[in-house]
Amino acid sequence: MSLPDSAFDVAIAGGGIVGLASAWQLLQRRPDWRVLVLEKEDRVAAHQSSRNSGVIHSGVYYRPGSLRALNCRRGYGLLLDFCQQHGLPYEICGKIIVAATPEERPALDVLLERGTANGLTGLRLLGPEETREIEPHVRAVAALHVPQAGITDYGRVAQKLAALIVQAGGVIRTDTRVRRLHATPEGVRIEADTWEGMAQRVVTCAGLYSDHLALRSGASLDVRILPFRGEYYELKPEREHLVRHLIYPVPNPNFPFLGVHFTRMITGGIEAGPNAVLAFRREGYHRWDLHLGELAEALAFKGFQRLARRYWRDGWAEMQRSFSKKHFVRALQRLVPELQPDDVVPARSGVRAMACTPEGQLHDDFLFVETPRILHVCNAPSPAATASLAIGETVAERVLKMTLAKQGK
C-alpha cells in the first residue's frame, strides 16, 4: 500500500476475529479513514479465532445484562447476516444440554430462565424419550433443547473480514509484533519489532497477550491472562452416527468452563472436547510446550494461586483428561454411554485467553480498558467469536466517541 506509515487514523494491534471485526466495523462507519491492522503472525486468525469449536452460541449461559449476553445476542444476528451475505457456510442445527443425573436437573431450569431473560425463544425442556428423538444415543434424565445454536467456521469468517478490510482500503500488516504504544499529543507512536509508525487512535485486540500489551503501553490493569488449553478428540467416521448435532453437559457451577461436549463441525466430522488445562506457555498447543518465563509469571500471580486453591479438584480432573484418553472418554460417556475409547482419535487443540482477577476469579465478562487515544480489549473469551461483529460495533462506537471528544463536538 502507498499510504505513508504515519498517516493512519486508527491502528488495530491483533488480527484475530475481534481485531478484524473492529477494523471492518470502523470502515463501515468511516470509509474515509485509514485503518491499519498489525498482526504478529504471518497470517490473520492464527490463534483462538481458528482454533475453537466453531459453535454459534445462542446466549443461553450468560448473566442477563452482561456484555457477554448482550454482545452474543446482537453478534448472533450480525454473524448470520454476514455469513448469508458473503456465502460463508453455517448451519443452525440446535443443541441439547443434558442433565445426566437427577442432581443436575435443576440446573436446566436455571439455564431456561437465563436463556429466556436473554431473549431466546423456543427453549424446551425434554424428558428422556424426547431427548432420544433428537439425539438417539444420548442418555439423559432431562435435557434443554436450544434450537438457535449453530455451527460455522470462524477461520473463514476472519479471512472474509480481512479481504473486505483490504477491499475497503484498509491495510493489514502481518509479521509485525507490536511491542508498545506511546500516546503523545500528536497521536500514538507504535513500536513494533519490524516497523514503527503513528496513528491517531489505537485499539489492541491481542488475545493471549492482551494484558502484556496493555501493561507495556501504560494501562493500569489488575487482571492477568491465564492460558487454558482445550484438547479435542475426533469421532472415527464409522461412529459419527452416535452424534447428530451438538450435545453439551450441564455446566459445572464450580468451574468456569462448559465441560467436554460433542460438536458437529461445519467442515464435516464430529469433535469431542475441549477440556481445560493450564497451558505452560500462552500459545502452548501441545502438552509439553513450555515457556519458563510465561509459566513462572502465571505461577507467581496471586490470582492464579487463589484460583488453583479454589478449583484444584476440577483442575486435577481436567489434567487427568488431558493425559488419559480413558478419563476423557469417561466424561463423554456421561452423555453418550455407548462411546468407547476406540471410537475416538486425538485431534487438534486451542488455547483460551482467560483474564483472572487478583482475587482468583476468572473475569466473567468482556473487558475494555481505555486510556488516552488507546482502547484495549483485555478479555474476549467465548462467545467472542459469535459476538465478534457486535464487539466490533462497540469498539467502533467507542473509537468514534474518542475522536469526537478530542474535536470537542
Ligand SMILES: Cc1cc2nc3c(=O)[nH]c(=O)nc-3n(C[C@H](O)[C@H](O)[C@H](O)COP(=O)(O)OP(=O)(O)OC[C@H]3O[C@@H](n4cnc5c(N)ncnc54)[C@H](O)[C@@H]3O)c2cc1C
Ligand atoms: C478451544 C476454544 C474453543 C472455543 N469455542 C468457541 C465457540 O465455539 N464459539 C465462540 O463463539 N467462541 C469460542 N471460543 C472463543 C473464541 O475463539 C475467542 O473468544 C475469539 O476467537 C477471540 O478472538 P480474538 O481476536 O480476541 O483473539 P485471537 O484470535 O487470539 O487473536 C489475537 C491476535 O492477536 C495477535 N497478537 C497478539 N499479540 C500481538 C502483538 N503484540 N502484536 C500484534 N499482534 C498480536 C495474535 O497473533 C492473534 O492473531 C473458543 C476458544 C477456544 C480457545
